[in-house]
Amino acid sequence: MAKRVNPMAVKANATYDVLEAARALNVTPATIRNWIKDGLEAMTSAKPYLILGSAIREYLQERYAAARRPLKDDELFCPSCGKGRKPLNLLVSQSQITIKTDLLKGICQHCGCTATRMISHKQRLVFATTFQISKEPISKA
Ligand SMILES: [Zn+2]
Structure with missing residues (x-):
């Protein structure tokens, strides 16, 4: 299973470039780029791409909510x-x-x-x- 990243490791009202976000969340820059391809909202009109901390938090929280599989009572x-x-x-x-x-x-x-x-x-x-x-x-x- 992929490791879990703590969404609270980024500040909601700060902006991050890919490297800064990777460092803050202890993942590789490639992971951040994959998240952007996957729908993480980023300002991609200029390089380096900038990402709002709040967008990272929202993206991760939605991902984890979708991955949660509720068990039936007898499971x-x-x-x-x-x-x-x-x-x-x-x-x-x-x-x-x-x-x-x-x-x-x-x-x-x-x-x-x-x-x-x-x-x-x-x-x-x-x-x-x-x-x-x-x-x-x-x-x-
Ligand atoms: Zn089994």
Whole structure:
């Protein structure tokens, strides 16, 4: 997966040329040029091209919003399939990661890889009605 760039690394009301934007966001100048081809708004009437920080922020935020794939209630995210999949037998293990978050883990019924889902600790009771929750780690058969 492509690395995520923090849109807040640029100042909204500053202008950047391609090299400055690349440096601020820790990406290559080629990446910035690709973004411009892809629709990042830039002032291209003169060189060097100038890009508003606010345009960069907007572009990145829209890209990430489009890439977000919501999971259905009975799905975990399988990194191998690259999408939401039902766990085998709807069986998942649950472990608490922080005070507020739990991790569900199951076996992707499509490819057999480990699929996961972060849920809020509060949501665990809702997911317990959908999934068969195991306290034991789930391993591949
Ligand atoms: Zn899978």
